[in-house]
Amino acid sequence: MSTEAKNEILDVALIGSGVMSANLGALLKSIDSSLKIELYEVTKDLSHESSNGWNNAGTGHAGICELSYTPDRGTDGKVKVGKAVEIFEQFEQTKQFWAYALRTGMIDQPGDFINAVPHISFVYGQEQVDFLKSRFEGMSAHPFFSEMEYTEDPDKIREWAPLLIEGREGMPVAATKMKAGTDVNFGELSRKLIHWLGEQEGCSFYSQNRVTDLNRCTEGWELTIRDLANGTNRHKRAKFVFIGAGGGSLLLLQKAGVPEIKGYGGFPIGGQWLVCDDPEIVKKHDAKVYGLSPGAAPTMAVPHLDSRWLEGKKTLLFGPYAAWTTKFLHRGGSFLDLPGSIKFHNILTLIKVGISNIPLVTYLIQQGLQSMDTRLKELRNFYPDAKANDWKLIDAGIRVQAIKKEDGDAGIVHFGTEVVTTEDKSISALLGASPGASVCVNIVLEVVQKCFPELCNQDKSKSKLKEMIPTYDLGTISTTEEIKQYQKWSKSAENLLGLYR
Ligand SMILES: Cc1cc2nc3c(=O)[nH]c(=O)nc-3n(C[C@H](O)[C@H](O)[C@H](O)COP(=O)(O)OP(=O)(O)OC[C@H]3O[C@@H](n4cnc5c(N)ncnc54)[C@H](O)[C@@H]3O)c2cc1C
Numbered sequence: 001m002s003t004e005a006k007n008e009i010l011d012v013a014l015i016g017s018g019v020m021s022a023n024l025g026a027l028l029k030s031i032d033s034s035l036k037i038e039l040y041e042v043t044k045d046l047s048h049e050s051s052n053g054w055n056n057a058g059t060g061h062a063g064i065c066e067l068s069y070t071p072d073r074g075t076d077g078k079v080k081v082g083k084a085v086e087i088f089e090q091f092e093q094t095k096q097f098w099a100y101a102l103r104t105g106m107i108d109q110p111g112d113f114i115n116a117v118p119h120i121s122f123v124y125g126q127e128q129v130d131f132l133k134s135r136f137e138g139m140s141a142h143p144f145f146s147e148m149e150y151t152e153d154p155d156k157i158r159e160w161a162p163l164l165i166e167g168r169e170g171m172p173v174a175a176t177k178m179k180a181g182t183d184v185n186f187g188e189l190s191r192k193l194i195h196w197l198g199e200q201e202g203c204s205f206y207s208q209n210r211v212t213d214l215n216r217c218t219e220g221w222e223l224t225i226r227d228l229a230n231g232t233n234r235h236k237r238a239k240f241v242f243i244g245a246g247g248g249s250l251l252l253l254q255k256a257g258v259p260e261i262k263g264y265g266g267f268p269i270g271g272q273w274l275v276c277d278d279p280e281i282v283k284k285h286d287a288k289v290y291g292l293s294p295g296a297a298p299t300m301a302v303p304h305l306d307s308r309w310l311e312g313k314k315t316l317l318f319g320p321y322a323a324w325t326t327k328f329l330h331r332g333g334s335f336l337d338l339p340g341s342i343k344f345h346n347i348l349t350l351i352k353v354g355i356s357n358i359p360l361v362t363y364l365i366q367q368g369l370q371s372m373d374t375r376l377k378e379l380r381n382f383y384p385d386a387k388a389n390d391w392k393l394i395d396a397g398i399r400v401q402a403i404k405k406e407d408g409d410a411g412i413v414h415f416g417t418e419v420v421t422t423e424d425k426s427i428s429a430l431l432g433a434s435p436g437a438s439v440c441v442n443i444v445l446e447v448v449q450k451c452f453p454e455l456c457n458q459d460k461s462k463s464k465l466k467e468m469i470p471t472y473d474l475g476t477i478s479t480t481e482e483i484k485q486y487q488k489w490s491k492s493a494e495n496l497l498g499l500y501r
Pocket residue numbers: 015016017018019020021040041042043046047048049050051052055056057058059060061186209210211212244245246247248249252271320329331332396397398399430432433434435436437438439
């Protein structure tokens with residue numbers, strides 16, 4: 001590499017090769033082809049942390065089946081569906097950008113990363129049935145969910161997902177179904193986008209490169225990067241840094257010493273899946289089935305029975321079971337991550353949150369220690385005939401929930417994704433992990449609009465954004481005309497992605 005290239009100031013440095021950095025890099029380079037962008041990833045393989053197919057549930061979260069997005073009832077007793085509508089719109093933006101990437105040849109083979117899988121909500125017991133009925137009434141009245149079906153008939157549910165009914169007797173059951181659901185391999189998509197980015201002029205990506213420090217410099221930030229293959233350190237300066245390091249983001253923000261991170265802490269929640277590869281069982285189930293949260297389970301640990309398309313093969317995943325851990329990353333993490341993240345400025349918040357969440361901590365410890373029999377009991381709430389021999393336990397990814405000062409009393413686990421940006425807009429980082437990868441394009445749009453206002457305000461960029469994500473500048477969609485136009489855009493993206501044909 002020439003001295004000139006070595007000393008070159010980057011426009012953008014991306015830390016981490018997960019779905020967030022991948023989409024941000026691809027989006028920025030598509031808006032402005034002159035940007036110099038580099039991406040650094042600590043592991044040997046790209047996108048192998050939370051975005052890796054086996055580490056998350058692969059649900060294209062669109063608010064269709066996840067009952068945790070609609071927990072509340074209004075004063076009239078009806079289930080409120082506003083949050084589900086919001087998530088639906090955000091996932092639409094994600095699909096639109098991926099469809100644009102396909103249309104323009106940035107990526108190919110959509111079946112490698114997105115497949116149509118119906119989304120089902122399934123409940124049992126009269127109280128849950130009443131809840132689902134009210135939710136269905138609210139949801140199906142909205143044009144996004146007008147194709148949703150509802151039934152309390154076990155034979156209909158058997159037709160939709162036979163495993164749910166086999167061996168079940170007597171108790172009231174209900175389910176909703178929408179054909180227009182998806183299973184997504186976020187890791188595969190990320191790798192495709194990063195490889196495209198790496199081929200563009202002025203852009204590169206490096207695996208086995210750990211960013212170990214961030215210091216302010218005249219141009220923005222100087223990154224210290226350790227090449228794990230040869231054990232050397234190098235420095236790179238960048239005007240803007242995106243910390244998309246997943247569970248590692250909090251630690252890097254602390255290293256950067258930005259005041260915006262004061263008072264923040266991280267609380268890791270590990271996960272595990274039960275996996276079934278038996279072709280006879282796998283072929284009987286073609287759906288993502290979400291239920292209601294058992295007891296103290298945090299919303300992100302609400303179990304589901306998922307058809308997955310991974311490594312070219314269909315499989316069944318049940319979980320996640322939550323687990324207690326002190327690591328922030330599954331692969332490159334250390335058990336010292338949690339203790340190492342405790343600082344003078346966040347210790348009080350962490351203690352307060354710990355005390356007000358004792359039932360959660362107890363729940364996590366119990367989950368981690370539970371026997372296979374107890375895990376199977378939970379699976380049998382969904383699939384009563386499940387046999388232990390057909391299932392094996394594997395680790396899932398770790399979600400590091402962000403804890404903020406003002407969350408002290410409110411609790412931590414319902415805290416979603418938070419983009420932390422410095423006042424001078426030179427660093428943006430993503431903390432938290434819900435609803436996660438599905439809304440990545442909505443999240444990176446927020447970063448681009450906040451940190452690159454001059455770029456976004458140019459007419460050329462505005463029309464490029466509109467071309468890539470037609471709904472990016474729309475507020476609430478309400479008129480019939482707007483809905484018709486919206487549905488036209490959705491259809492076009494779905495066709496490109498090869499869905500629902
Ligand atoms: C159990 C579970 C189930 C989930 N299910 C779903 C789901 O069904 N649908 C959904 O939409 N979302 C889901 N999510 C959330 C989703 O997986 C995450 O929101 C998303 O993958 C986060 O992407 P990311 O790019 O921020 O982080 P990651 O994918 O974790 O990527 C961060 C990368 O940064 C690297 N890194 C860390 N530190 C450094 C460093 N110092 N230097 C260089 N590189 C570094 C890591 O190695 C990693 O590759 C789930 C998450 C979990 C854990």
